Amino acid sequence: MPVCNHISLIQDVTPSSSGCEDCLRSGRRDWVHLRLCTTCGHVGCCDNSPGRHATQHFHATGHPVIRSYEPGEDWFWCYVDEVMFELAGAPPGPKHP
Numbered sequence: 001m002p003v004c005n006h007i008s009l010i011q012d013v014t015p016s017s018s019g020c021e022d023c024l025r026s027g028r029r030d031w032v033h034l035r036l037c038t039t040c041g042h043v044g045c046c047d048n049s050p051g052r053h054a055t056q057h058f059h060a061t062g063h064p065v066i067r068s069y070e071p072g073e074d075w076f077w078c079y080v081d082e083v084m085f086e087l088a089g090a091p092p093g094p095k096h097p
Contacts, residue, residue: 004078004085006064012091013041015069020045022053033070035077036093039063055079068093 013036017024020031021043031045035054040063044054054066064080074093077084 002081002083004065004076004081004083006078006080007087009063010038010065010076010087010090011040013038015043016041017043019043020049020051020053022056023049023051033068035066036069037061037063038065038067038076043069 015036019029020034023029023031023045028051031049031051033046033048035044035046036042037044037054037057040061042057042063044057045051047055057063058066058079065076065078067076068074070093072093074090075084075086
């Protein structure tokens with residue numbers, strides 16, 4: 001079973017935006033789902049969205065772990081180890097403002 005080797009880097013972050021900050025900056029709102037960087041709080045759109053800004057953020061920064069920023073979803077994804085996981089005892093996923 002694949003394991004994330006970057007769990008120790010996960011922070012309790014404040015989301016940078018209520019939507020994909022990169023889409024919003026360019027006047028777009030066509031994201032499908034939102035993802036939250038657990039290193040810095042960047043909110044980006046998923047890979048099914050036209051902008052794919054969460055993945056672009058990973059490539060630009062190297063921040064390895066995101067979590068879903070969707071209501072009722074508590075999963076994490078590690079880009080480096082390419083594994084999805086949940087963390088026992090993790091705080092609930094962030095609420096949209």
